Amino acid sequence: MAEQVDRxxxxxxxxxxxIAERGFEGFRLRPIAAAAGIDHxxxxxxxxxxxxxxxxxxxxxxxxxxxxxxxxxxxAARLRRHLGEIAAAVVERPELFIVLDEFDLRARRDxxxxxTIKRDEQGWRxxxxxxxxxxxxxxxxxxxxDVNASVELVIATLKGSRLRPETAEAVAKQLCDLFSTxxxx
Amino acid sequence: MAEQVDRxxxxxxxxxxxIAERGFEGFRLRPIAAAAGIDHxxxxxxxxxxxxxxxxxxxxxxxxxxxxxxxxxxxAARLRRHLGEIAAAVVERPELFIVLDEFDLRARRDxxxxxTIKRDEQGWRxxxxxxxxxxxxxxxxxxxxDVNASVELVIATLKGSRLRPETAEAVAKQLCDLFSTxxxx
Amino acid sequence: MAEQVDRxxxxxxxxxxxIAERGFEGFRLRPIAAAAGIDHxxxxxxxxxxxxxxxxxxxxxxxxxxxxxxxxxxxAARLRRHLGEIAAAVVERPELFIVLDEFDLRARRDxxxxxTIKRDEQGWRxxxxxxxxxxxxxxxxxxxxDVNASVELVIATLKGSRLRPETAEAVAKQLCDLFSTxxxx
Amino acid sequence: MAEQVDRxxxxxxxxxxxIAERGFEGFRLRPIAAAAGIDHxxxxxxxxxxxxxxxxxxxxxxxxxxxxxxxxxxxAARLRRHLGEIAAAVVERPELFIVLDEFDLRARRDxxxxxTIKRDEQGWRxxxxxxxxxxxxxxxxxxxxDVNASVELVIATLKGSRLRPETAEAVAKQLCDLFSTxxxx
DNA sequence: AATGAATGAGTATTCATTCAT
DNA sequence: CATGAATGAATACTCATTCAT
Numbered sequence: 001m002a003e004q005v006d007r008x009x010x011x012x013x014x015x016x017x018x019i020a021e022r023g024f025e026g027f028r029l030r031p032i033a034a035a036a037g038i039d040h041x042x043x044x045x046x047x048x049x050x051x052x053x054x055x056x057x058x059x060x061x062x063x064x065x066x067x068x069x070x071x072x073x074x075x076a077a078r079l080r081r082h083l084g085e086i087a088a089a090v091v092e093r094p095e096l097f098i099v100l101d102e103f104d105l106r107a108r109r110d111x112x113x114x115x116t117i118k119r120d121e122q123g124w125r126x127x128x129x130x131x132x133x134x135x136x137x138x139x140x141x142x143x144x145x146d147v148n149a150s151v152e153l154v155i156a157t158l159k160g161s162r163l164r165p166e167t168a169e170a171v172a173k174q175l176c177d178l179f180s181t182x183x184x185x
Numbered sequence: 186m187a188e189q190v191d192r193x194x195x196x197x198x199x200x201x202x203x204i205a206e207r208g209f210e211g212f213r214l215r216p217i218a219a220a221a222g223i224d225h226x227x228x229x230x231x232x233x234x235x236x237x238x239x240x241x242x243x244x245x246x247x248x249x250x251x252x253x254x255x256x257x258x259x260x261a262a263r264l265r266r267h268l269g270e271i272a273a274a275v276v277e278r279p280e281l282f283i284v285l286d287e288f289d290l291r292a293r294r295d296x297x298x299x300x301t302i303k304r305d306e307q308g309w310r311x312x313x314x315x316x317x318x319x320x321x322x323x324x325x326x327x328x329x330x331d332v333n334a335s336v337e338l339v340i341a342t343l344k345g346s347r348l349r350p351e352t353a354e355a356v357a358k359q360l361c362d363l364f365s366t367x368x369x370x
Numbered sequence: 371m372a373e374q375v376d377r378x379x380x381x382x383x384x385x386x387x388x389i390a391e392r393g394f395e396g397f398r399l400r401p402i403a404a405a406a407g408i409d410h411x412x413x414x415x416x417x418x419x420x421x422x423x424x425x426x427x428x429x430x431x432x433x434x435x436x437x438x439x440x441x442x443x444x445x446a447a448r449l450r451r452h453l454g455e456i457a458a459a460v461v462e463r464p465e466l467f468i469v470l471d472e473f474d475l476r477a478r479r480d481x482x483x484x485x486t487i488k489r490d491e492q493g494w495r496x497x498x499x500x501x502x503x504x505x506x507x508x509x510x511x512x513x514x515x516d517v518n519a520s521v522e523l524v525i526a527t528l529k530g531s532r533l534r535p536e537t538a539e540a541v542a543k544q545l546c547d548l549f550s551t552x553x554x555x
Numbered sequence: 556m557a558e559q560v561d562r563x564x565x566x567x568x569x570x571x572x573x574i575a576e577r578g579f580e581g582f583r584l585r586p587i588a589a590a591a592g593i594d595h596x597x598x599x600x601x602x603x604x605x606x607x608x609x610x611x612x613x614x615x616x617x618x619x620x621x622x623x624x625x626x627x628x629x630x631a632a633r634l635r636r637h638l639g640e641i642a643a644a645v646v647e648r649p650e651l652f653i654v655l656d657e658f659d660l661r662a663r664r665d666x667x668x669x670x671t672i673k674r675d676e677q678g679w680r681x682x683x684x685x686x687x688x689x690x691x692x693x694x695x696x697x698x699x700x701d702v703n704a705s706v707e708l709v710i711a712t713l714k715g716s717r718l719r720p721e722t723a724e725a726v727a728k729q730l731c732d733l734f735s736t737x738x739x740x
Numbered sequence: 741a742a743t744g745a746a747t748g749a750g751t752a753t754t755c756a757t758t759c760a761t
Numbered sequence: 762c763a764t765g766a767a768t769g770a771a772t773a774c775t776c777a778t779t780c781a782t
Contacts, residue, residue, distance in 0.1 A: 398771085398772070398773090399772080399773065399774090400771090400772085400773095410773095410774095411774080411775080411776090414773085414774065414775080418774090419773080419774080420772095420773065420774090
């Protein structure tokens with residue numbers, strides 16, 4: 001029983017690494033099976049089709065993004081903490097975000113993949129909305145602040161940082177500073 | 186003579202559309218040739234290898250991004266104008282940005298592609314640096330403004346908006362507002 | 371288990387016949403697979419590349435030339451017997467020698483093939499050297515006999531007979547007669 | 556007019572070199588045309604089909620083997636001279652003999668090629684027959700000498716030497732010595 | 741559960757040849 | 762004469778999937 005779970009997980013891990021390194025374009029089942037130490041036809045016992053394995057990888061990836069929101073903190077600090085943590089994650093585990101990018105791009109042509117991603121992002125989006133709404137309520141930010149646009153800005157910025165991990169932290173900090181103090185002389 | 190150019194261009198256009206619609210993963214030469222109305226072996230007369238065609242598509246894509254900087258404007262207005270124009274382009278021609286995303290992702294595994302993209306982006310990066318440096322000089326923005334981080338923030342944000350065209354304009358405006366006035370109450 | 375060996379052998383046999391009949395120039399994999407009664411892609415299950423199949427054919431061919439030297443015989447008789455046996459083989463199985471010729475020619479441009487052939491020929495060459503050295507020692511042949519040149523002469527003659535099987539036996543006999551009566555001590 | 560002849564010859568020369576270096580297996584028309592400095596479709600103006608060009612190469616090769624028999628010499632000396640000259644040619648222009656080998660092998664599957672080669676060889680064969688018949692007549696060699704077998708032996712030996720130019724001269728000398736001392740009347 | 745043999749549709753690429761110019 | 766565009770049949774090789782064992 002445990003074997004099964006392990007094998008499945010080994011396959012998902014191998015698939016994840018393969019996608020991170022070579023993208024979907026060069027994603028082939030045989031090397032995945034080989035990396036997991038099993039015959040390539042045995043792989044089909046665990047994942048009947050290639051799409052099934054890919055779906056499992058997506059699950060695996062999204063499951064790593066349990067919202068790390070620190071609700072106890074006041075909004076500005078919470079935003080800073082959140083942006084910092086994600087930027088740090090981009091630096092520490094760039095493959096995770098590379099793979100996410102692959103999935104984001106693929107979701108454009110795969111409805112079920114798009115749905116999974118959207119569901120997963122909703123939690124994130126809601127948490128960000130909460131930050132900004134609380135911040136406005138507490139007069140940290142102006143009542144004129146466009147909450148939705150701010151949320152999308154944060155999301156877009158973080159997504160856009162994924163391909164350049166080396167700039168992720170500076171970018172996150174800069175965005176945070178703009179929200180905190182603005183840029184005027 | 187004109188025929189040649191047309192055929193080549195027709196192939197590049199067909200390839201561009203195919204990548205926009207199906208990504209690199211499903212990018213096959215036969216349908217491209219068919220879409221251009223020629224035999225698939227004739228395609229190789231124009232582009233000896235698949236990579237050659239892809240390179241031509243990349244050229245075609247990057248050539249559409251002639252810097253649209255309005256140097257006459259003062260820095261803040263220039264930034265606003267620039268962000269607005271790109272956001273508008275994302276809305277009007279989302280495929281262009283989708284394909285750019287495909288190339289960005291592919292560049293991670295293809296050095297020559299990475300070089301082409303980097304060269305192309307350098308002009309953009311330089312123009313943004315100029316905006317912020319002039320802005321700081323003219324005391325529009327604080328001398329403490331991290332110019333490089335700001336540039337990367339703008340780039341990351343715009344790249345991150347590519348996958349969600351519907352939010353691109355609001356996001357660009359929000360970023361611009363933060364630079365102009367900040368968000369404080 | 372037996373199936374596997376049979377299929378592999380069937381492919382090698384079919385490949386051998388194809389090379390004998392049409393040479394390397396017209397050597398294509400599909401007809402080989404068809405002759406062995408399998409799909410052309412299944413062929414790649416047994417021989418990943420064309421070169422692998424060709425290498426197997428070479429092995430198969432060289433393995434048929436286990437030295438048929440009769441060490442018990444005295445040198446002159448041994449030479450006569452050897453020449454006679456090879457000439458007879460050229461007559462009985464001309465395809466074997468045709469294919470050998472194809473490989474000899476190909477070896478000029480394929481180092482690993484050249485190595486295999488050379489290794490295989492070394493045994494033959496050594497056995498011939500032994501015949502002539504013993505013959506000189508026993509004063510059957512003159513001490514002035516150039517052993518190496520004699521060995522190369524035998525080899526060249528036999529190789530040169532491959533393309534004209536109908537003359538092979540007369541040629542072998544004639545060469546033998548010359549050695550019998552013309553090189554005496 | 557002279558241009559035409561030159562172009563044709565340039566193509567034949569280029570084709571000859573290509574066959575010498577890569578054999579028939581890798582013999583392609585485009586590189587031949589390129590080597591001759593013309594477009595690949597212009598080649599078809601001079602040689603409508605690939606086979607036509609190959610036939611011209613064969614003509615070119617066989618034309619280089621004008622019998623170099625020195626009829627004035629007495630038979631044994633004539634044989635020695637002839638063998639020496641061919642062996643020297645093998646050493647000096649190995650490509651010529653390599654290409655001949657390619658043609659010999661190909662002639663097995665191409666009747667018209669076989670005919671051309673046979674016709675060309677007939678002159679050689681006749682000259683060798685004359686040597687041995689005169690030699691027997693003049694009691695240089697025994698009346699028991701098998702003239703035809705001797706001729707075929709000479710031919711086989713020389714053909715067999717083609718693939719090993721480095722041994723050609725020693726082999727020719729050895730064969731000659733055997734005839735000198737071993738077939739005496 | 742696991743294997744390896746088998747499949748067939750598909751992949752880029754090649755090449756002799758033809759044809760309009 | 763010469764060109765380059767165009768063809769189509771062929772070529773080795775790939776890969777997800779299936780099936781008998």
